[in-house]
Amino acid sequence: MQREEKHLEATLQAILNRVIDLKTAIQALITKLETEYETINWPTFLDNYAILSGHLTGLSKILQAELASPLRSQVVLPLQLGCERDESLARMTEGRVPACTHDLVPDLLRTKPEPQAEQRLQQFNHKASTLSYETAQKQVGQFTKVVSHVWEIISKGREDWEGESMRSAGMQPTHSIADTHALVTAVGTGKGLRPGMPSIVPPGVGGVGAPGMGPRGPTPSQLGPQAPTMPKAPSQIKTNIKAANQIHPYQR
Numbered sequence: 184m185q186r187e188e189k190h191l192e193a194t195l196q197a198i199l200n201r202v203i204d205l206k207t208a209i210q211a212l213i214t215k216l217e218t219e220y221e222t223i224n225w226p227t228f229l230d231n232y233a234i235l236s237g238h239l240t241g242l243s244k245i246l247q248a249e250l251a252s253p254l255r256s257q258v259v260l261p262l263q264l265g266c267e268r269d270e271s272l273a274r275m276t277e278g279r280v281p282a283c284t285h286d287l288v289p290d291l292l293r294t295k296p297e298p299q300a301e302q303r304l305q306q307f308n309h310k311a312s313t314l315s316y317e318t319a320q321k322q323v324g325q326f327t328k329v330v331s332h333v334w335e336i337i338s339k340g341r342e343d344w345e346g347e348s349m350r351s352a353g354m355q356p357t358h359s360i361a362d363t364h365a366l367v368t369a370v371g372t373g374k375g376l377r378p379g380m381p382s383i384v385p386p387g388v389g390g391v392g393a394p395g396m397g398p399r400g401p402t403p404s405q406l407g408p409q410a411p412t413m414p415k416a417p418s419q420i421k422t423n424i425k426a427a428n429q430i431h432p433y434q435r
Contacts, residue, residue: 205238261288
């Protein structure tokens, strides 16, 4: 008998430790969501949720293992019911259960679902067992589409949230829209390739009626500063004719 009591005490202590760890993890996660909701990122939230999930898994293993077998043979009954406040009970439950009343006992010591919930569960099980294979596959496909659509919305919202977090963290952008437009303009029209050189519109872009454009291209004034023109050399033919007139003025 003493051995069974020690076994039961060890089991209860293990369950209590897991419950305390689980409660601490839940409190930490709720505190982060309430105080760091502006700065918390998705990986941090997943890390805290993984800790919470680990405690739940450990608690489930304890309850499902042979270590918890003595609990199945234990019967828990309230020793005293009343509407007056019980300070020891309130202290043990951290103020959640101030009194062991007739309304709370069925819910706190319940080992089966409520009759209404159990009846609905049986109806769902019966409906699922009467479905044909084709109907079930069709409903599964529709449900998969809905889940995929919701997943896409969540993923897009996550990307937008991470982008806003990066911008709010002060990260400089790696591109400039103004520089991109300037580069495209330089490649397409030649604007800005030389200091003081206006853009040259390719033939066929501006048309004949484009301002400052000739019928086949830019006017000479748009081609930039021209080199100074050299004085023309006197033509040899005109010089010979003039000399001949001086020698034979009457032969015409």
